[in-house]
Amino acid sequence: MCGRFVFAFSKDELENISGTKRWLNAEKYHTSYNVAPSAYVPIVRTFTPEQQVKEQVEELKVKEEPQEQDEKVANKPFDAKRVLHVMKWGLQPFWSRSVSNTAKTCVNARSETLLEKNMFRVPLKAGGRGVLIVNGFYEWKKDAEEKRKNPYFISVENGPLYMAVVYDLSKEKSSKEGQFTIITVDASPCVAWLHDRMPALLEPNQLDVWLDTKKFSLEEALTLLRPLEGNLKVQQASRRVNSVRNDGAELISYKRTREETDRSTSQSSIENFFSSSSRNKCTKGNDMKE
DNA sequence: CCAGACGTTGTT
DNA sequence: GTCTGG
DNA sequence: CCAGACGTTGTT
């Protein structure tokens, strides 16, 4: 599953990765090494013609920017119709806006049931396919005594992770705020020992199919939602991640205590697991010492 | 027809 | 809004 | 996802 992640890209970095310099709701942009549900983060999405009408005011703002933008965007593999739209993590049912909420907001959506569930199918049919670009995400596993929840940070060695999301703008009407939920799939072998589910991660060359809702059908796009086949790096993270009040780059790495460092001459059960079952497919993060 | 639910995760 | 159950 | 709160009355 995915209930916490790291988003630490500067606006420049994100613009380079996503291939657009167009923003919506940019004033809510912020970075965090401990992003929790209900936080605002940028989602890459495509303008649909209807949305363009709605968002004309924003369009004008964009055009005031230097022209070199158009040139740069044109050089990217994808078109200039993308936008970095800062939205709230957590999808409220589109039918109950400020009514007595029986249905709760959802931070995850199972890929297998996207079409069965109204809550996700309706926004998807409206073209609500987006991508969340992150540095990595966290998963928790209870320790042997089932007492503590230990966090792990999952990432790839070079480059960001691209999570497939469903977004919904129906609540916003004239406003520019949206909401999104992260799609989940079965866990890749690399992380299956941690959790049975994880976010649906896209390869860079799949982004265009997922994002271009005009060119590529929903049916076609859904075939992309499979466990990632590439290498994922898993490293133990600081338990300070558990509290959403904590933030900082140091959260993604675990610092051993002196006793643990001394004891580490004998392999831990996790290291045993890595050396036996998942061997060459996974990357083990180096634990940092004090 | 109307009434009522509508989600995922993890844990038991 | 839309589907399910009765 | 985890952490932390979880209530009403009456008084200031």
Added chain:
DNA sequence: GTCTGG
């Protein structure tokens, strides 16, 4: 136990 807030 369950809901809310972050």
